[in-house]
Amino acid sequence: xxxxxxxxxxxxxxxxxxxxxxxxxxxxxxxxxxxxxxxxxxxxxxxxxxxxxxxxxxxxxxxxxxxxxxxxxxxxxxxxxxxxxxxxxxxxxxxxxxxxxxxxxxxxxxxxxxxxxxxxxxxxxxxxxxxxxxxxxxxxxxxxxxxxxxxxxxxxxxxxxxxxxxxxxxxxxxxxxxxxxxxxxxxxxxxxxxxxxxxxxxxxxxxxxxxxxxxxxxxxxxxxxxxxxxxxxxxxxxxxxxxxxxxxxxxxxxxxxxxxxxxxxxxxxxxxxxxxxxxxxxxxxxxxxxxxxxxxxxxxxxxxxxxxxxxxxxxxxxxxxxxxxxxxxxxxxxxxxxxxxxxxxxx
Amino acid sequence: xxxxxxxxxxxxxxxxxxxxxxxxxxxxxxxxxxxxxxxxxxxxxxxxxxxxxxxxxxxxxxxxxxxxxxxxxxxxxxxxxxxxxxxxxxxxxxxxxxxxxxxxxxxxxxxxxxxxxxxxxxxxxxxxxxxxxxxxxxxxxxxxxxxxxxxxxxxxxxxxxxxxxxxxxxxxxxxxxxxxxxxxxxxxxxxxxxxxxxxxxxxxxxxxxxxxxxxxxxxxxxxxxxxxxxxxxxxxxxxxxxxxxxxxxxxxxxxxxxxxxxxxxxxxxxxxxxxxxxxxxxxxxxxxxxxxxxxxxxxxxxxxxxxxxxxxxxxxxxxxxxxxxxxxxxxxxxxxxxxxxxxxxxxxxxxxxxxxxxxxxxxxxxxxxxxxxxxxxxxxxxxxxxxxxxxxxxxxxxxxxxxxxxxxxxxxxxxxxxxxxxxxxxxxxxxxxxxxxxxxxxxxxxxxxxxxxxxxxxxxxxxxxxxxxxxxxxxxxxxxxxxxxxxxxxxxxxxxxxxxxxxxxxxxxxxxxxxxxxxxxxxxxxxxxxxxxxxxxxxxxxxxxxxxxxxxxxxxxxxxxxxxxxxxxxxxxxxxxxxxxxxxxxxxxxxxxxxxxxxxxxxxxxxxxxxxxxxxxx
Numbered sequence: 008x009x010x011x012x013x014x015x016x017x018x019x020x021x022x023x024x025x026x027x028x029x030x031x032x033x034x035x036x037x038x039x040x041x042x043x044x045x046x047x048x049x050x051x052x053x054x055x056x057x058x059x060x061x062x063x064x065x066x067x068x069x070x071x072x073x074x075x076x077x078x079x080x081x082x083x084x085x086x087x088x089x090x091x092x093x094x095x096x097x098x099x100x101x102x103x104x105x106x107x108x109x110x111x112x113x114x115x116x117x118x119x120x121x122x123x124x125x126x127x128x129x130x131x132x133x134x135x136x137x138x139x140x141x142x143x144x145x146x147x148x149x150x151x152x153x154x155x156x157x158x159x160x161x162x163x164x165x166x167x168x169x170x171x172x173x174x175x176x177x178x179x180x181x182x183x184x185x186x187x188x189x190x191x192x193x194x195x196x197x198x199x200x201x202x203x204x205x206x207x208x209x210x211x212x213x214x215x216x217x218x219x220x221x222x223x224x225x226x227x228x229x230x231x232x233x234x235x236x237x238x239x240x241x242x243x244x245x246x247x248x249x250x251x252x253x254x255x256x257x258x259x260x261x262x263x264x265x266x267x268x269x270x271x272x273x274x275x276x277x278x279x280x281x282x283x284x285x286x287x288x289x290x291x292x293x294x295x296x297x298x299x300x301x302x303x304x305x306x307x308x309x310x311x312x313x314x315x316x317x318x319x320x321x322x323x324x325x326x327x328x329x330x331x332x333x334x335x336x337x338x339x340x341x342x343x344x345x346x347x348x349x350x351x352x353x354x
Numbered sequence: 355x356x357x358x359x360x361x362x363x364x365x366x367x368x369x370x371x372x373x374x375x376x377x378x379x380x381x382x383x384x385x386x387x388x389x390x391x392x393x394x395x396x397x398x399x400x401x402x403x404x405x406x407x408x409x410x411x412x413x414x415x416x417x418x419x420x421x422x423x424x425x426x427x428x429x430x431x432x433x434x435x436x437x438x439x440x441x442x443x444x445x446x447x448x449x450x451x452x453x454x455x456x457x458x459x460x461x462x463x464x465x466x467x468x469x470x471x472x473x474x475x476x477x478x479x480x481x482x483x484x485x486x487x488x489x490x491x492x493x494x495x496x497x498x499x500x501x502x503x504x505x506x507x508x509x510x511x512x513x514x515x516x517x518x519x520x521x522x523x524x525x526x527x528x529x530x531x532x533x534x535x536x537x538x539x540x541x542x543x544x545x546x547x548x549x550x551x552x553x554x555x556x557x558x559x560x561x562x563x564x565x566x567x568x569x570x571x572x573x574x575x576x577x578x579x580x581x582x583x584x585x586x587x588x589x590x591x592x593x594x595x596x597x598x599x600x601x602x603x604x605x606x607x608x609x610x611x612x613x614x615x616x617x618x619x620x621x622x623x624x625x626x627x628x629x630x631x632x633x634x635x636x637x638x639x640x641x642x643x644x645x646x647x648x649x650x651x652x653x654x655x656x657x658x659x660x661x662x663x664x665x666x667x668x669x670x671x672x673x674x675x676x677x678x679x680x681x682x683x684x685x686x687x688x689x690x691x692x693x694x695x696x697x698x699x700x701x702x703x704x705x706x707x708x709x710x711x712x713x714x715x716x717x718x719x720x721x722x723x724x725x726x727x728x729x730x731x732x733x734x735x736x737x738x739x740x741x742x743x744x745x746x747x748x749x750x751x752x753x754x755x756x757x758x759x760x761x762x763x764x765x766x767x768x769x770x771x772x773x774x775x776x777x778x779x780x781x782x783x784x785x786x787x788x789x790x791x792x793x794x795x796x797x798x799x800x801x802x803x804x805x806x807x808x809x810x811x812x813x814x815x816x817x818x819x820x821x822x823x824x825x826x827x828x829x830x831x832x833x834x835x836x837x838x839x840x841x842x843x844x845x846x847x848x849x850x851x852x853x854x855x856x857x858x859x860x861x862x863x864x865x866x867x868x869x870x871x872x873x874x875x876x877x878x879x880x881x882x883x884x885x886x887x888x889x890x891x892x893x894x895x896x897x898x899x900x901x902x903x904x905x906x907x908x909x910x911x912x913x914x915x916x917x918x919x920x921x922x923x924x925x926x927x928x929x930x931x932x933x934x935x936x937x938x939x940x941x942x943x944x945x946x947x948x949x950x951x952x953x954x955x956x957x958x959x960x961x962x963x964x965x966x967x968x969x970x971x972x
Contacts, residue, residue, distance in 0.1 A: 060796075083790075084788075084789075087801075095620065095632060096631060096635070103634075107791050124621060125625055327607050330637075331581060332636055339614055341605065345604045349572060353562035
């Protein structure tokens with residue numbers, strides 16, 4: 008009888024959990040779909056940041072992207088809601104329980120078309136939520152129709168070219184009031200992970216547009232959301248490094264070439280300056296960058312805009328510290344004297 | 355006119371003004387002073403969808419026996435609006451009294467009415483030196499005239515005015531001046547020629563005057579609502595707006611001053627219901643308030659809530675038609691669409707308040723039922739109930755504990771061994787749920803495509819099983835919803851079924867049928883959908899049953915026809931009222947008499963003022 012090989016001790020995070028509760032169900036998306044890579048990064052980011060999955064709510068609308076919350080954080084509650092309306096469901100959940108950590112996954116159609124109204128007001132409210140657009144420029148689940156983020160001239164699989172200008176969700180989010188706006192590429196593991204980790208340290212709306220080519224309907228020549236196009240036209244705005252507040256700040260960052268931004272919770276975000284003088288806390292700079300890169304047919308990636316101390320929607324409402332959902336009856340039903348007082352005023 | 359010819363505490367006053375002219379204060383003072391004299395009274399505002407410049411009518415009805423439904427016949431017209439004066443006067447029945455603005459020269463139009471001309475501009479110029487304020491106090495003059503002519507105690511008017519204006523002493527002085535000037539003018543120039551008279555009674559002692567929307571707001575606060583999401587729409591807006599006032603005053607943490615509630619004015623009704631569903635899913639008592647157009651927009655989400663089994667409360671303050679229909683007119687027109695709101699086999703719970711007291715109490719019922727059944731519960735009020743002033747007994751403080759429904763607990767989990775979010779453990783169709791953030795097992799919420807364990811499934815057997823459980827759950831709801839109120843008529847063949855704000859006209863109509871025609875009736879007032887067993891037995895007991903509703907297509911009867919037996923189908927008939935004005939007793943009586951073959955049809959929906967009231971405004 009051979010001696011069993013001792014199992015390697017499971018890697019655990021700072022709250023003592025292994026990777027299992029952060030994993031989700033088996034994906035049903037196409038093999039090679041960029042969305043699966045994003046799910047992987049979400050799992051890593053939540054694990055590495057030691058976020059308690061029981062406090063997390065995963066929200067989505069409808070579409071390929073919106074199916075993906077079933078494929079990560081299996082120990083968290085999830086709500087696959089209706090097309091384009093995930094922001095309102097997320098808002099309601101956060102109003103009910105301000106202690107929750109919300110991650111919403113949407114697509115370019117779910118956000119840019121049917122959901123543009125709710126997207127606008129979510130950004131405007133700066134609700135604490137990580138809002139990810141898995142952006143492939145097409146409707147995958149209904150077989151490849153154009154979405155509002157498809158570029159002019161971009162060709163669908165049937166050869167028809169898109170003639171309408173795209174909506175730049177990052178520009179829109181910055182204009183509307185989101186306090187953390189980033190763009191990345193599903194294939195850029197390191198950058199996407201850093202952005203996701205930084206978003207978990209931020210309190211306010213984190214709008215992350217992730218270019219995620221559709222391998223079935225939008226990964227061919229003529230598509231500006233293909234792997235080949237994205238790799239060639241991705242202008243990385245600086246290497247993003249994120250150090251959570253609970254980690255020792257190491258010395259690998261040279262002050263001369265990096266910008267350090269203090270996050271709301273005390274974490275530090277380091278941006279290695281590839282582009283000269285890029286200041287992510289300046290709205291005008293961020294918008295100029297997005298317009299200039301778009302004109303050249305490029306995608307600027309990285310953390311494009313950050314306003315670490317902007318008041319979020321839940322704080323603005325002046326709520327009690329405890330979740331509203333769990334307040335006992337004594338705190339939500341006024342006494343008889345109140346009813347008597349109101350009745351007296353109506354006599 | 356001698357005292358013996360007087361008609362005491364039984365009259366209706368119709369005030370025709372232009373909206374935005376400050377007539378609201380004068381009308382409420384008039385209403386309240388009659389109320390303070392102990393005389394049962396009701397007030398109904400018939401206003402256009404407009405801020406200023408279009409005709410508005412306000413009807414006040416005083417009645418010694420307590421009839422508070424709208425009275426179709428006008429006894430006393432106050433004609434202040436040059437635009438409608440002619441039409442208003444031409445539509446009156448003979449013998450009606452008309453108090454009018456003298457320059458309108460309305461007395462030339464008819465010889466069979468009692469005219470009281472009053473030179474409003476002349477009087478107001480004397481009591482109000484500031485020409486800019488004259489428009490606002492002018493209406494108070496007709497209150498003064500009516501005080502004299504109808505014997506409404508001037509001291510009570512002063513009391514009501516002070517109540518209305520609060521601490522604004524300058525405004526009180528100005529208005530009092532106008533009130534007294536009107537009284538004095540009537541005393542000197544207008545000898546009494548009409549029979550209407552007010553005497554003090556004791557029938558309003560201990561009562562309150564309140565609008566249904568305010569009563570519902572109070573009920574929501576007492577139900578412990580924590581999340582409110584809404585979008586402005588007439589005639590619903592005053593519900594959340596009043597609620598905000600109450601919450602700010604009474605629902606702050608006594609130590610920290612922080613809010614134990616969250617209110618969001620959303621970007622539209624879709625977002626409102628989305629927020630309610632998100633909050634309900636996360637364990638809060640959440641609500642929204644809207645009207646018909648909002649209900650349609652909420653349709654897709656309502657289906658999701660039905661299948662995903664998420665609680666929430668929706669108030670529908672019903673009104674006429676879509677968008678630029680008659681948005682400021684009342685109806686019971688959303689019943690059919692709300693009962694099955696959304697796509698697929700959805701069935702929704704509806705509560706049907708008939709009084710301001712029920713607006714209050716059913717708000718609390720709605721939250722309990724929503725959490726018990728993990729469904730949306732729709733409270734079907736209407737403009738007449740929601741926005742008009744109604745007398746009521748004082749509301750009872752809730753003695754019942756909150757019903758937070760079936761929630762998974764560690765003890766229960768240990769007992770069950772294995773938990774399935776959509777598993778029917780108790781056989782009543784209601785499964786146990788967990789909510790985020792409470793450390794019970796999580797699940798992934800979706801629409802209809804799931805099995806008992808909330809796993810994704812498109813299997814036919816899983817779907818059928820779930821659908822059957824949802825149907826079972828709806829059957830269980832029949833045992834929990836408010837039961838109808840039944841009054842049987844001794845030996846009566848005719849039964850009447852009604853609900854909501856029609857109740858008051860039906861009560862009065864039953865008295866008319868009995869007193870004037872010797873027809874005894876039984877009466878069942880529905881208070882909820884799904885229907886309960888009392889309905890079937892009522893249908894058994896009567897030969898001919900009239901279902902009274904304020905819509906054209908007999909929506910409630912259509913819903914009843916889904917449930918009732920073949921025998922019953924032949925017995926039920928409809929009494930329908932859909933002019934946009936609140937239903938009145940005489941219309942109900944005439945319609946029943948006609949269908950009973952006791953009166954020829956002479957357009958049962960004829961309205962003396964319909965041409966004027968219904969013909970304007972957008």
